[in-house]
Amino acid sequence: MGLLPNTVSTNYRRRGAITQATINVILIVVSFVFLLPLLLVISSSLTDEVTLARTGFSLIPEKISFDAYNFIRMDPGRIVNAYAVTITTTTIGTICGLLIMAMLAYALSRQDFAWRKPLSFFVIFTMLFHGGLIPTYILVTQTLHLKDSLLALIMPYLVVPWYVFLLRTYFITLPKELIESAKIDGASEWRVFFQIVIPLSTPALATVGLFCILMYWNDWWLPLLYIDSPNKFPLQYLLYSIQRSAEFLTTGEASAMLQTIQLPVQSMRMAMAVVAMGPIAIAFLALQRYFVRGMLVGSLKGE
C-alpha cells in the first residue's frame, strides 16, 4: 500500500519532466519562427550595403555597418516629419475619440435613458452594413472636402462602434447607487459623468485608449486614400512610399550632396522600418497586459 502512491508520483513526475522539455523545445522553436522576420530586418539594417548586395539578406550580419542609420540621421527630415504627423493624429485622435466614445457609451449604458434602444441600434447598424469604399471616398473628398487634410486621418476613426460597446459593457457594471446618490445630492449629469464615472472607469478607458493608439499609429489606410502631399505623410505611409521609389530617402539638397556616395538603399529601407517600429515595439513590451485585458473584456463574458 505504501509503495503505490510513491511509484505513481515518480512515474508521473518523470513523464511530466519529459513532456515539459518537449513542450518547451516546441515553443522555443515556435517563438523563434515568429521572431525570425524581426531578426532578419534588424540584421539587414545593420549589414554593410555591399555585403547585402553580394550575399543577400541574412539573419546575422556578415559585416556590421551603421551606414544606414547614419544616413537617416544625417538627413532625418522626412522621417521626423512623418513622426510628427503620426504623433499628432494619434494624440488628437485618441483623446478626442476616447472622450466622444465614452460619452456615447455612457448614455447608452444608462438603463433610465429613454432613447437608449433606438440609439443603440443606430450604432449597431454601422457594424452590419457599410456604404462601401467608393461612396465614402466621394463623400470625404467631394462633400466634406477633406482630401489631403490631416482631419481625414483623424475623423473617420474617432468613433469605433466596437469600442463604444466595450465601454458601455464596462459602464453597466458600475454600481447604480453611486450615480443615483450623486444626483440626489444635486450633481448634474455632466458632473456625474466627469467626476464619478470617468475616474471609476480608468481601466476600461486605458485599454480602449491603447487600442486607439495602436489603430492610429499603424494606420496606412486613410493616408493611402486621402493624403497626397509628402509633408503630410504619416509614418506607415512614408514607409509604403519609400518601398516603391528609389530616390526616396533624401530631400533635394541632401541628395545633391550625396550624389557621389553610394546610398545604402536596401539597408536604409530596412533601417527605416526598424526606426518606425521602435516605439510601438517598446509600448508593446511595456503595456502588453493591458492589451490582453482589453481583448478578454471583448471576447469573454462579463468583465
Next chain:
Amino acid sequence: MVSLANQSSNKRQPVGLPNTAQRSTPLTRIVKSIRKNGTLFLMALPGLALLFVFQYMPLPGIIIAFKNYRTSQGIFGSDWIGFKNFEYLFTTDTAVRITTNTLFLNAVFIITGLLASLTIALLLNEVRSRYLARVYQSSVFFPYFVSWVIVGYFGFAFLNGDSGLLNKWMTQAGLDTVSWYSAPKYWPYILTAAHIWKSAGYWSIIYLAGMMGINTEYYEAAQIDGASRWQQIWGITLPLLLPIILINILLSIGRIFYADFGLFYYVTRDSSMLYKTTDVIDTFVFRGLRSMGDFGMAAAAGLYQSVVGFVLIFVANWVVKRIDPEKSIF
C-alpha cells in the same frame, strides 16, 4: 419653481419621499424626463453625429453602382445605366475570381488560424514556468502590433528575388530560385503563413484565457481516474472551450466576404502578376478607385460585397445569439 425647490429639499428626508412622489404633477415629470434624457442625448450627440457623417451619409452614394459616374456630374447628376455595371462585372471572370479568392483564402485563414492558435494555447497552458510562458506569449503576440506595411518589409526581406533569404536558402539546398513576386501559385501559402503569423498570438491568448477559466477540479478528477494529458485535453479542455471556438468561427464566417486589405495589398506589394490568386474584393474595389478610375464598376463590386456581407453577418449573429446571447453584436 418654488415647488420644485421644495421637492428637492424634501427628498433628503427619507420619510418625506413617498409624499413628494405623489405630489409631483405629470407636467413636472415630463419636464424632468426631457431634461434628463436631453442631457444624456447631448452627451451621445458628438458620437452619433460622427457616425451619421461617416457611416450613414455615404449610404445614398450606393446608387453610383447603377450609374455611369462622372466626377464633373456628381453622384446625383450622372446618368442611370441600370445593371450595366453588374453585368460587366459578372460576365467577365473578374467577379468569379475575386469572390472565389476572397472566400477560399478567408476559409483557409479561419481553419488554419484556429488550428495554429489553439495549438499554441494548448502548449502555453502546459508550460509550468510562468516566466517562460510569458516570454513565449510575447513572442507570438508581438506580430499583432506590427502594421501590414512593415509586414510587407518583412516579407520582402524573405522573398525578394535577388537577395531574399528564402532564395538564398534554396540555393544552398541546391534548389532553383523562384521569383516569388511573379509566381501566383505559391501565394495562397505565403498569405496563409502571413495571416497565421500576425494573428495566431492574439487568438491564442483568448483561448488560453478560456482554458485558465476551466475549473481545475475536472482535471484533478480525471487524474485520479488515470487519464493522460492527451485524454484530458480531448475530454475536458477542448469540449469546454467549444462554445468560445464556435462563436469565434461563426463571427469570422460573418466576415468572410470582407478581406484583410493590408495583407493582400502590402504583403503582395500589389504585384499585378499575382492577381490570379491574390486579388480579392477589397483590392479590386480599391484599384477601381485608384488606378482604373472605373467608379461605377468598383461601386458595383462594393455593393455586392456589402449586401452579401450583410446577409452573412446577420445570419452568423442570429446563430451566435442562439448559442450565447451575450456574444452576439445585436
